[in-house]
Amino acid sequence: GSLRTALYNYLFARHNNGVNVLRIEDTDRTRLVEGAVENLLRTMEWAGISFDEGPTQGGEYGPYVQSERTEIYRNYADELIANNKAYPCFCTSERLDEVRKAMQASGQPPMYDRHCRNLTHEEVQTKKDAGMPHVVRLRVPLGETITFNDLVRGDVSFESKTIDDQVLLKSDGFPTYHLANIVDDHLMKITHVIRGEEWLTSTPKHVLLYRALGWEAEMPKFAHLPLLLNPDRSKLSKRQGDVAVEDFKTQGYLPDALVNFCALLGFNPSDAQEIYSIEELIAAFELDKVNKSGAVFGREKLDWMNSEYIRSKTPEELFKSVKPLADNRGYAVSDEYLLKVIGLMTERVRTLNDFVDFAGYFFKAPTEFDEKSRAKNWTEEAKQRLADLLVLLSASAEWTHDSIEQIIRAYAESKDISAGKLIHPLRLSVSGVGSGPGLFELLEVLGKSEVTSRISYALEHLK
RNA sequence: GGCGCGUUCAUCUAGCGGCUAGGAUACCGCCCUCUCAAGGCGGGUACACGGGUUCGAUUCCCGUACGCGCUACCA
Numbered sequence: 001g002s003l004r005t006a007l008y009n010y011l012f013a014r015h016n017n018g019v020n021v022l023r024i025e026d027t028d029r030t031r032l033v034e035g036a037v038e039n040l041l042r043t044m045e046w047a048g049i050s051f052d053e054g055p056t057q058g059g060e061y062g063p064y065v066q067s068e069r070t071e072i073y074r075n076y077a078d079e080l081i082a083n084n085k086a087y088p089c090f091c092t093s094e095r096l097d098e099v100r101k102a103m104q105a106s107g108q109p110p111m112y113d114r115h116c117r118n119l120t121h122e123e124v125q126t127k128k129d130a131g132m133p134h135v136v137r138l139r140v141p142l143g144e145t146i147t148f149n150d151l152v153r154g155d156v157s158f159e160s161k162t163i164d165d166q167v168l169l170k171s172d173g174f175p176t177y178h179l180a181n182i183v184d185d186h187l188m189k190i191t192h193v194i195r196g197e198e199w200l201t202s203t204p205k206h207v208l209l210y211r212a213l214g215w216e217a218e219m220p221k222f223a224h225l226p227l228l229l230n231p232d233r234s235k236l237s238k239r240q241g242d243v244a245v246e247d248f249k250t251q252g253y254l255p256d257a258l259v260n261f262c263a264l265l266g267f268n269p270s271d272a273q274e275i276y277s278i279e280e281l282i283a284a285f286e287l288d289k290v291n292k293s294g295a296v297f298g299r300e301k302l303d304w305m306n307s308e309y310i311r312s313k314t315p316e317e318l319f320k321s322v323k324p325l326a327d328n329r330g331y332a333v334s335d336e337y338l339l340k341v342i343g344l345m346t347e348r349v350r351t352l353n354d355f356v357d358f359a360g361y362f363f364k365a366p367t368e369f370d371e372k373s374r375a376k377n378w379t380e381e382a383k384q385r386l387a388d389l390l391v392l393l394s395a396s397a398e399w400t401h402d403s404i405e406q407i408i409r410a411y412a413e414s415k416d417i418s419a420g421k422l423i424h425p426l427r428l429s430v431s432g433v434g435s436g437p438g439l440f441e442l443l444e445v446l447g448k449s450e451v452t453s454r455i456s457y458a459l460e461h462l463k
Numbered sequence: 464g465g466c467g468c469g470u471u472c473a474u475c476u477a478g479c480g481g482c483u484a485g486g487a488u489a490c491c492g493c494c495c496u497c498u499c500a501a502g503g504c505g506g507g508u509a510c511a512c513g514g515g516u517u518c519g520a521u522u523c524c525c526g527u528a529c530g531c532g533c534u535a536c537c538a
Contacts, residue, residue, distance in 0.1 A: 158466070162534090268475085272486045274487055274488085304489085439497060
C-alpha cells in the first residue's frame with residue numbers, strides 16, 4: 001500500500017514537473033525500528049521511485065526528519081496556546097480510558113470530554129508548577145461544518161462537533177502526526193498531499209489546524225487514494241501474507257512488473273493497454289483518473305505481468321538476477337550453461353526464482369521421479385528402447401538438438417512407433433518430471449555425458 | 464455505536480444519458496504440439512436493491528442494504 005502511495009506521488013510529481021519530497025515521520029518513539037529508514041530508501045530505489053528533496057538529497061527546507069525538528073513544533077504549539085487555539089491538558093491516560101468506556105457504555109461516541117478545555121491560567125500554572133505532565137490539544141470550534149475539496153473524491157464535509165480535541169503535542173514533547181504534518185507541509189511549501197484513504201477522516205482536523213495557524217490560504221490540495229485490499233477486502237496488511245516490498249523482491253518479482261501492477265490498482269489510463277513503462281505511466285498519470293473504491297491486491301495478475309516482463313528480457317539481462325539465486329542454492333554451473341538454461345526457461349517461468357526452483361533438474365540429476373509420468377510412460381518396452389537409444393546417443397559424435405532429434409526420430413521410424421513413445425520416457429529419465437522445455441533442446445543443454453549417465457541411472461534404479 | 468468514503472464479471476478495470484456493457488487476469492474448450500509454457504481461436508460470468516429525474520438510465524438525485532476506513536499521547 002505504501003509503495004503504491006509513494007508511486008502515485010512520484011508519478012504525479014514527474015507528470016507535473018514538480019518536486020517529490022521524502023520526509024521521515026518518526027515522531028512515535030515507541031515504534032522506532034532500527035534500520036527502517038535505510039530499508040525504506042533501499043526499497044524505493046529498487047522500485048525506481050526517486051526523490052528530489054529528502055534526508056539523503058537534502059533541500060532548502062530541511063531537516064527532512066521530524067525527530068530533528070521538535071523545537072519547531074513546540075514553538076507552534078506554544079503559539080497556538082497563546083492564541084487560544086489550543087490548550088494544555090493534564091488528563092491521565094487512565095482517566096481518558098475511563099471517560100471513553102463510560103461514553104461507550106452510554107451509547108455515546110467515545111470522545112474526549114474536553115475536561116481541561118476551560119482551565120484558567122492559574123489552574124494551568126498550578127498544575128505545571130506541580131510538575132504534572134501534559135499534552136497540548138487543539139481547541140476544535142463547536143458547531144461548524146468543515147468542507148474541503150479532495151482531488152479524488154470531490155467535496156467532503158464534516159461537522160466539527162464530531163471532531164475530537166486532537167492531541168497536537170504529546171507529553172514527551174514530541175508532536176503527533178497532525179501537528180508535525182501541517183507545520184512541515186507549510187514550511188516545506190508542499191502543494192499536494194497524496195495519501196491513503198485512512199487519512200480522509202483526519203483531514204478536517206488538518207484544515208482546522210491550517211486555520212488556527214493562519215495558513216488556510218496556502219493549504220495544500222488533498223488527494224485521498226483508495227485503499228489496497230486483502231482478498232477478504234480488509235485493508236491490505238502484512239498479517240495476510242507477504243506483502244512487504246522486500247518479500248516481492250525475494251520471491252523473484254521484477255521491480256518494473258510490481259510497479260506496473262501497483263500503478264494499475266486504482267488508476268487506469270482508460271484504454272486496453274496493460275503493460276506500461278514508467279515513462280508511459282508518468283505521461284498518463286492524472287489524479288482525476290484515480291478510482292474511488294478500494295482495489296483487491298490480486299496475485300494472479302501480478303504473476304502474469306511478471307512473466308510478461310521476464311519474457312521481454314534477454315537471457316543476458318536476466319542472467320545477473322538469476323546467477324545469485326543459483327549461487328545461493330549451491331548450483332555450481334558455468335555462466336554459459338546458466339545462460340542456456342535461462343534461454344530455455346524464460347517463457348515458462350512466472351518469477352525469477354522459478355528459474356532455479358522450478359527446473360532443478362538442470363542443476364542436479366533427478367533421484368526422484370514423477371509418479372504419474374512413471375506409471376504412464378515407464379513400461380518394460382520403453383525401458384528396452386531407452387537402452388537401445390542410450391547406445392545410439394553414446395555413439396553420436398555430434399551433440400546438438402538437431403542431431404539428437406535425428407537419432408531419436410530415425411530410431412522411432414525403424415521401430416515403427418511414434419516419437420512420443422520415446423520422448424516421454426526419455427524426459428522422465430533425464431529430468432524426473434513429465435513436463436518442461438522441448439526434449440531435444442533439453443538434452444543438448446544437459447550435455448552428452450550427463451544425459452547418458454542419467455539414462456543409465458534411471459534404467460538401473462527406476463522400476 | 465458515531466462519522467466518513469465506497470459499490471460494473473471471481474479479480475483489476477473501460478464507461479462520464481442512448482453500447483449486443485468493452486479490455487485484461489483467472490477459469491473452460493478447440494487449434495498448434497514430444498510434455499509444459501507461449502501463441503491463435505472461441506466460451507461463460509457483472510451494472511447491489513428500491514424510488515425518483517428524463518423520451519431514455521450503468522451513467523444524475525434520494526433512500527436502503529452491504530463493504531471498508533476512522534473513531535489513540537500510532538502513523
